[in-house]
Amino acid sequence: MESAVDAALQVANGREMLVQPSRVLFRQILLQRLRLTHRLAARRGKKRAVIAVAHSILVILYHMLRQRQPYHELGSNFFDQRDKTGLQRRLVQRLENLGYTVELHSAA
Numbered sequence: 009m010e011s012a013v014d015a016a017l018q019v020a021n022g023r024e025m026l027v028q029p030s031r032v033l034f035r036q037i038l039l040q041r042l043r044l045t046h047r048l049a050a051r052r053g054k055k056r057a058v059i060a061v062a063h064s065i066l067v068i069l070y071h072m073l074r075q076r077q078p079y080h081e082l083g084s085n086f087f088d089q090r091d092k093t094g095l096q097r098r099l100v101q102r103l104e105n106l107g108y109t110v111e112l113h114s115a116a
Contacts, residue, residue, distance in 0.1 A: 041065060043084060
């Protein structure tokens with residue numbers, strides 16, 4: 009017959025088995041959102057960036073639960089590819105703020 013301690017350990021191990029995948033998923037989401045955090049913090053401040061990223065994580069989790077689908081990584085350059093002209097404008101502005109004169113030519 010199992011003791012109460014053994015039963016408690018089994019429950020704890022079962023919980024750990026449930027929690028571990030969620031930790032991995034949460035870390036993946038946080039790593040992807042790190043880039044968003046830096047972008048927002050530069051424009052709106054650190055506190056607002058943290059709130060915005062927390063909101064985006066809640067939206068991700070909501071859609072995962074509602075659609076019953078696993079998390080799909082969009083990629084580290086998703087936001088850059090989404091708005092290439094905006095990225096170009098921001099990078100030119102950053103270089104000009106550093107004192108450079110920028111002239112752009114198409115590579116193709």
